[in-house]
Amino acid sequence: MVEGLNSPNIHTPKTLSEYGNIMLHNTNTSLWAGGTYIMTRPDVYPSRATGTDNIIYLGEIEELHRFQRNDRVAEFGAMVPLYQMATSGKGVLPKILVSNIESIGCSIITRRATIGGALCTPDMTTSIPGTLIALSSNVEMKIVKKKRLHSRWAPISRLVDKNGRFQLPPKALLSRVRIAINQPSYQKFFCTKDFMSKPEDSVAIAFVADWEQDILQNARLVITLPKSGICFSRDIDNIFTALRFPLEDSEYDSIYNVLFAFISSSFQISPLQKAIIRSFVGTVVEELNRKALTMPISEN
C-alpha cells in the first residue's frame, strides 16, 4: 500500500470560469475526463510520474455536458460520453461517426469515455480524430492567457502536428466539438478489432466523398495508425477527387501505389496494416464501380 505518497489534489470545477481560476493558481495540472485512457496506463498508480500535483476533474462542469444542434451542425461538449453521442445523434450524425463509436467496444467503456478524451489521448491516437477530420469538424479550445480564459475555434485537421498527432496548444482545454450534419453521399468507415490493445497492427480508415453522376467530388481519406498517428493530405484527396468510375484495374493499382508511397514516406507501417489499407481501397473502388455500372442509363 502506498497511501499518502504522490496523492494528487483533486479540483472539481463546476463552471468554465472556475476552471480558469484553478488553472491560474495551480501549476502541474492534468485534466481528467472519463479516465478510461488514463487509468489503463501501466504507471498510473502508484504514480511514478514526477508530474501531476493537481488533477482537474472535468465531469462536474455543466457546460461540457451540453449537446445542441441546428439544421447544419451538431455541437457536443467535451464531456459528452461517446455512448450518448451515438445514441442521441444516431439519426443526425454522419453514419461513419456512429459506426466509429460503435466499433469502440462495449457500453461499459463508451458510457465513460468522452469525446474530449477520445481526441486528446497522448502517446496513442484513437480512431475518433481521423473520422472527425474526414468530416471537416472543428473544436473549441479554452486557453488561459494573460489571466483570462480565451476561446478559439479551429478545424481538427489544423491541430495535427507533423508527426500525425492531434495536439492542443499547451495548457488548453478542449471544450466543444462541432460536426456538420450534412451526410456526404458516399461514406465508409473501417476499423480493426482490438484497435487499442494491438496498436502496431491496427488501422482505422474514414473515407467520405460526394458522388455526382459517376464522378467523385470532395473526397477525403483519413487513415489512423494508433502508434504512428493520423495520415491525411490534400494530395491524397486529390487522387480520388474528380475520378470517373468505373475504374480499370491499372487505374486502381496506380491509385494504390501513389497512396502507399505517400503513407510510407511519413509513417511506419506494418505489413498487416498495409494489407488492410489495400483491401479497404479495393472495397471502395469495387463499390463505386458497381454503383457506376448500375446507374440508370439516363443518368449516365
Add this chain to the structure above:
Amino acid sequence: MKIECTIDGKRLSFSLNSNKPLSLVLQENCDYTTINAHCRGKNCGLCLVLLDNMPVLSCMVPAFEIHGKTITTFESFLRIKYFNRKLNDIEKAYEDLGIRPCDDCYTSRTILFDYLTDIIIAKNNEQPSFDSGAEPFNVESLVKEMSIIKCTCMDLHDVRQILNRIRIIREKRIGRRS
C-alpha cells in the same frame, strides 16, 4: 484524501490516495477476495463491479470518483437478499444448462449476465408487442457487450443460452411474486 462511500450496503470512510483504482481499494483497503485482478491496462475485464448500479471496470475508477457513491461487488450477491435472489436465478441457469464460467471470470461474468438480463427484461416490458422469447440484443451487440471480459472459457453460443435461460427463470420468479 478522505473518501466516504457505501460498499455492499456498508457506509465506509477511508483516507486514500486520490487516484488509487477502486479495484485496489477493494483488495487492499477492504480485504475483498472476490476481486483479485489488477491487470494494469490489459483490459482483462475481471474487475467488474456496479457503481451506482451501473457496471464499471473497477480498475478504471479512481478513488476520488467513488466519494458519495454506492458500490456493489459480488459480495452483495452472496450476502444481501435482493442480490442473492438474482444470483440464485443465474446459478439455476448455469445448473440447468451445465455450463458455468471458469473460476477466473465467474464473478465478473455473473455480474454482467445479471445486468444484461435486466436490460433484456426491461426492453421486453417497454415493448409489449415484442415477442418475449426474442432477443432484443442482436448477435453483434451481444458480442460487443460480452467482449469486455477477455476470458475465453465461454463462446457466444453459451452466452446466448445462459442469458435466455436466466431471463426465463427471472421472469417466472418476478411473475410469481407479483
